[in-house]
Amino acid sequence: MAAPVLDLERRKALLTSGDWAPYQMEELALAAIDTVTLRMDFDDGAQHEDVVAAVARVAELQMPQRDRDEHVDVARWVLDNLVNVGTVDRGFNHVYGVVVDDAYTSHIYSFKLLREVAGPDGKPRLRASNEAIAVLVGAVDIDIASEQVAADAKLEALVGRGRLVDAHRAAEMALRRTVQYAEHIRTQLEGMRRDIRSVDWIGDVQHVQTEALDHIEERIKAESTIKDNLVQIMENSTEDAAPGQAAELIEILDECLQRHAALQTNLQEIGDRFRAEQERQTFVPPPRRSYVDIGRQLLEPVLCLSTEQAYPLIDEFATAAVPPHRPTVIYLPDLVANLMALPAEHDSDDNLIIDPIFGDRGDDDTFSDQQYAAVESLLRRADADGIRLSTLLTLARGTDMGGTGRGRIDHLLALHVLGLFGAPRHSPETDTILAASADARTLDDETFAGNDLLLTRYSVPIFPSNDDATEADRA
Amino acid sequence: MSDIDDTAAVSRLLSFGFRPGLTPPRNAEYATLVQRCHTEPAFAQRLHAAARGFDLTVVAVNARAGLVLGATAETHFAASVAEHITKPADRPIAALAHLAIAALAFYRPEDLDDEVHVGRVTVRHVDEMVEHATTELERRAIEAGDDDGVPADQPDLIQLWRYYQRRNPVGLTDDDRAHSKSRRAIIKRVAEYLTNNGMLRRASTENGGTYTTTARYQIQVRELAGQKMLGELAALGVTVAADGKPTFTTPEPQSSGTPDAASAPSADPGA
Numbered sequence: 215m216a217a218p219v220l221d222l223e224r225r226k227a228l229l230t231s232g233d234w235a236p237y238q239m240e241e242l243a244l245a246a247i248d249t250v251t252l253r254m255d256f257d258d259g260a261q262h263e264d265v266v267a268a269v270a271r272v273a274e275l276q277m278p279q280r281d282r283d284e285h286v287d288v289a290r291w292v293l294d295n296l297v298n299v300g301t302v303d304r305g306f307n308h309v310y311g312v313v314v315d316d317a318y319t320s321h322i323y324s325f326k327l328l329r330e331v332a333g334p335d336g337k338p339r340l341r342a343s344n345e346a347i348a349v350l351v352g353a354v355d356i357d358i359a360s361e362q363v364a365a366d367a368k369l370e371a372l373v374g375r376g377r378l379v380d381a382h383r384a385a386e387m388a389l390r391r392t393v394q395y396a397e398h399i400r401t402q403l404e405g406m407r408r409d410i411r412s413v414d415w416i417g418d419v420q421h422v423q424t425e426a427l428d429h430i431e432e433r434i435k436a437e438s439t440i441k442d443n444l445v446q447i448m449e450n451s452t453e454d455a456a457p458g459q460a461a462e463l464i465e466i467l468d469e470c471l472q473r474h475a476a477l478q479t480n481l482q483e484i485g486d487r488f489r490a491e492q493e494r495q496t497f498v499p500p501p502r503r504s505y506v507d508i509g510r511q512l513l514e515p516v517l518c519l520s521t522e523q524a525y526p527l528i529d530e531f532a533t534a535a536v537p538p539h540r541p542t543v544i545y546l547p548d549l550v551a552n553l554m555a556l557p558a559e560h561d562s563d564d565n566l567i568i569d570p571i572f573g574d575r576g577d578d579d580t581f582s583d584q585q586y587a588a589v590e591s592l593l594r595r596a597d598a599d600g601i602r603l604s605t606l607l608t609l610a611r612g613t614d615m616g617g618t619g620r621g622r623i624d625h626l627l628a629l630h631v632l633g634l635f636g637a638p639r640h641s642p643e644t645d646t647i648l649a650a651s652a653d654a655r656t657l658d659d660e661t662f663a664g665n666d667l668l669l670t671r672y673s674v675p676i677f678p679s680n681d682d683a684t685e686a687d688r689a
Numbered sequence: 690m691s692d693i694d695d696t697a698a699v700s701r702l703l704s705f706g707f708r709p710g711l712t713p714p715r716n717a718e719y720a721t722l723v724q725r726c727h728t729e730p731a732f733a734q735r736l737h738a739a740a741r742g743f744d745l746t747v748v749a750v751n752a753r754a755g756l757v758l759g760a761t762a763e764t765h766f767a768a769s770v771a772e773h774i775t776k777p778a779d780r781p782i783a784a785l786a787h788l789a790i791a792a793l794a795f796y797r798p799e800d801l802d803d804e805v806h807v808g809r810v811t812v813r814h815v816d817e818m819v820e821h822a823t824t825e826l827e828r829r830a831i832e833a834g835d836d837d838g839v840p841a842d843q844p845d846l847i848q849l850w851r852y853y854q855r856r857n858p859v860g861l862t863d864d865d866r867a868h869s870k871s872r873r874a875i876i877k878r879v880a881e882y883l884t885n886n887g888m889l890r891r892a893s894t895e896n897g898g899t900y901t902t903t904a905r906y907q908i909q910v911r912e913l914a915g916q917k918m919l920g921e922l923a924a925l926g927v928t929v930a931a932d933g934k935p936t937f938t939t940p941e942p943q944s945s946g947t948p949d950a951a952s953a954p955s956a957d958p959g960a
Contacts, residue, residue, distance in 0.1 A: 262861050297861075304857050309841055321838030330857040332813065332873070338859040506801070506915035508792040509818075515927045516788065516918075517822055521852050522845035525781050527921050529770050532787035534914035536886050537709040537905070538745055538758050538766035 218306050218327060219243045219349060222295055234288060237276055242292045245272045247350050250328055251342045251393055259331055259339030266290055296328045297340075304330065344397070350390060385466040392433070392470050396477050423484055430478045434471060441467050581626045588613055589627050593634075593669070596648060600670035603631050603650070604657055624661060631667050646671050695732065698722060699739045706756035709887030709905060713755050726750040748912045753804075754904035759913045773882050779875055781852055786872075786879040788918075789815045790889075791910045794902045801911040808907070810889075812877045812897030816858050819872075823850040873897055 222239035249268040253260035269289035274282070298304050305326040311318055327346040333339040342350075441464055448460040506512065512531070516524050592606055592613075610627045631650050638649030650667040657666040702722040705711055713720035726733045727750070736756075740747045744764035748757040760767040774783040793815050794808025795801045827850070839847045853872070860868025867874040877898050883889040888906040892899040 299860075304860065305855050310838065312838070320841040322841050322844065323838040324851070324855055326855070330860050330871075332816075332859045338857075338861045506911075506919050507798040508788070508795055508801075508910070508915060509822075512915065512918050512922065513788055513792045513819070514822055514826075515922055516785075517819075517826060517848070517850035517853070519849055519925075519927070520846045521781050521849050522843075523925070524849040525784060527918055527925075528781070528784035528788050530921065531791075531914045531918045532770045532784045533767045534759060534917050535787055535791060535906070535910055536768050536883065536888060537909070538707070538760035538764070539768050539886070540707060541765035 217308065218296065218298070219247075222292060225295075229291075234291075237273060237288055239292060241276070242269050242272055242288065243296055244350065245269050246289075246293055246296055247327065247342055247346045248390075250340045251347055251350060251390060254339075254341050254393070254397075258333055259341040261333075261337075261339060262293065265293055265340060269293065293328075296346075297330060298326075341397075347390065347393070347397075385463050385470075388437075389466055389470050389473075392473050396473060423481055426481050427478065430474050430481070434474050434478075437467050437470050437474070441471075581622060585623050585626055588623060589630055592627060593630060593648065596669040596671045598670060598672055600668040602655075603628070603667040603669065604659060606631065606669065607659060607662070628662055631669060634669065635667055646673055695735060696739075698725070699732070699736050702726070702736060702756055703739055703743070703758075706758045711755065711887075712903075712905075713752055719755060720752070723750055723752060723755060727752075746913075749908045751904060751908060754908050757905055757908045757912075759909070768886075774875070774878070776870075779870065781849065782856060782872060782875045783879050785819065785849065785853060786815065786876040787883075789819045790876070790880060790883065790900075791906075791914065793818050795907070795910065801907060801915070804904075806907070808902035809892065809899065810880070810902075811895065811899045812873050812880060814896065815876050815880075816873050819853055820858065823854045826850045827854070 219240055222243050226234045226237065226239050246265055246269045249265050250260045253264060266286060266289045269292055270282070270285040273280075273285040273288045277285070294300075298306060305324050308323045308325070309320050310323060311320050313319075325345045326343045327349070328340045329343055330338045331341050444460050444464055444467070516527055519527070589610070592609055595601055595606070595609075606627055607624050610623050613623065634648055635650035635652065638647050640647050648669070648671045650669050652665040652667055655666040657664055701718070705716070705719045705722070711719060713723045726736060733750070736750070737747050740758065743766065744760070745766060746759045748759045750756050758766075770780050770784045770787070774780050790810050793810045795806070796808075800806045800808065826848075856870070856872045857868070858872045860871040862868050867877070880889060880898055880900050883906070884891055884900060888903055888909070889900040890903060892901050
């Protein structure tokens with residue numbers, strides 16, 4: 215299981231991004247795992263940036279002459295490789311052989327060193343797996359509780375003999391054991407909390423609870439004793455180095471004690487939690503008709519099947535749980551186009567809306583300034599006797615606007631006249647009002663239909679009641 | 690009313706059934722047609738016949754959910770996971786997410802029965818629920834001393850829970866988006882797919898996305914998906930309730946409810 219860690223050392227030479235050979239990658243990897251292990255507590259994990267920063271500090275110690283950016287790059291690379299970014303499940307595989315019925319077959323064992331889990335805010339956090347802690351303490355498949363006892367005994371002996379340097383190392387080890395023990399109990403508790411109906415209170419829960427509480431009590435006692443011894447040593451010591459080392463030891467032991475206390479709090483609440491869950495889950499009225507219990511009757515059994523067997527079943531469930539839809543008919547030109555298309559880079563739009571980038575295409579004006587000017591000059595022809603829309607249209611079509619203009623100037627004119635029908639225009643210079651009015655005459659035109667509006671210009675009446683409509687329709 | 694008009698009305702109702710976002714309360718014509726199904730047995734029979742012609746079953750004609758149609762995997766109308774999840778490696782996770790969403794939305798069996806029950810699921814809780822189940826299975830596997838490797842040449846033999854467990858629930862990416870192969874991103878995609886097909890409704894963005902169930906989803910899971918899968922599991926010889934829970938009994942043929950309930954493949958777990 216240490217293979218991914220050892221592998222880093224081998225692969226550093228293959229990197230083209232820079233000369234990273236002088237870094238001790240194994241040490242950095244262990245530092246990363248160590249940081250995660252010590253940072254994670256009962257409910258939360260370590261943040262990526264914190265781990266990168268911690269590993270970068272170790273890298274800096276190794277190669278002080280290189281710059282800070284490189285240290286961070288190296289740290290990121292190490293962390294990415296421990297998470298195994300780039301693989302589908304972000305884990306490691308180890309192939310081993312077993313002999314079944316005299317035939318040798320190779321099996322794959324999958325494991326993770328650092329797991330990415332969701333923190334309380336939904337952002338990814340890192341937790342060290344049991345395998346990773348095993349790499350760290352150099353042991354596989356051990357009874358954590360007894361290992362913890364052994365670690366403490368060793369620590370006590372070392373402190374008793376005054377070998378503080380060794381004791382320091384042993385104390386750190388004891389702290390890691392404590393973390394591992396907490397992780398172990400946490401997983402057990404969570405399973406029980408969710409699955410109340412399969413839990414036997416007397417046989418299962420109480421047993422674990424008592425065992426864990428006893429263990430913690432002993433540990434707290436043992437660690438307190440060691441601490442007392444240390445304080446004594448500190449007071450009686452004549453060596454110069456001893457007080458400093460002892461102080462560090464006490465710090466580590468304090469953390470052990472704190473973690474044990476946190477675990478104890480969690481364990482003491484378990485009774486209440488169990489009762490609350492029982493109330494919620496068990497004491498409910500029985501169903502009137504028996505339907506499928508999806509969680510217990512479908513989800514759990516299907517999880518135990520192999521993917522090969524399970525997939526058709528759950529696929530069919532998914533099919534049955536969504537409405538039928540119209541089948542997509544393949545149209546050959548589409549198929550060709552799809553096959554030729556470049557693959558989309560992301561197939562998900564989770565959590566992020568990409569702002570569309572609009573090209574810098576200026577708006578094309580439908581009508582040119584020239585046309586506006588021409589229409590304005592036509593409108594100026596209106597006088598008190600009025601001028602018919604049909605006349606204006608003929609005049610407009612007669613003007614030579616050239617190119618694109620001619621086809622549309624009548625539209626612009628018609629729009630203007632229509633606008634004047636709704637909102638007469640007051641012109642301040644001449645103090646007159648330009649307005650269009652409808653009478654019985656219909657417009658006889660090939661493009662437009664409706665009333666042949668009469669456009670008139672008249673002086674402002676005595677009372678200025680036109681202020682609301684003057685500027686309303688310029689365009 | 691003439692035969693031809695009836696045929697047109699039945700076809701109209703069928704076409705409404707293909708628009709899962711539409712419900713009778715939102716469309717008067719739909720509501721009238723659904724009402725006719727309940728009052729005119731001949732009309733209901735005609736509807737069933739027409740659906741049969743399409744290789745579809747009428748799961749329910751419900752005043753709240755409208756016409757609920759079911760498709761078998763063999764028909765062209767069935768929507769499989771492969772259609773909305775492009776990467777083969779993600780499909781088992783996505784299909785499992787379908788099941789888990791239903792399991793969380795109708796956490797207790799009686800929730801399926803309760804007409805007014807509105808299930809509430811969040812991406813985070815769906816993931817956590819399956820995660821807990823896998824943790825429990827892991828504990829049992831360790832207690833039993835199971836070998837957790839799979840033959841190197843047959844990776845598909847890996848148990849589904851291990852397959853699920855190996856995926857990270859979340860992942861850090863360079864641009865702070867959800868890691869598209871992470872479990873929660875896949876669950877979210879499935880939930881969005883269900884939402885777009887009128888089975889869920891978006892409630893909020895809390896906990897990675899919160900959704901509530903629609904009446905149609907409840908009916909489809911209850912009458913079709915759940916029963917079908919239960920039958921297939923039984924056919925595989927998977928026995929349930931080894932933990933002292935009352936063993937499963939075949940549901941009695943439904944006495945009340947919609948007139949077409951008898952046509953649902955509900956009372957046939959051995960199919």
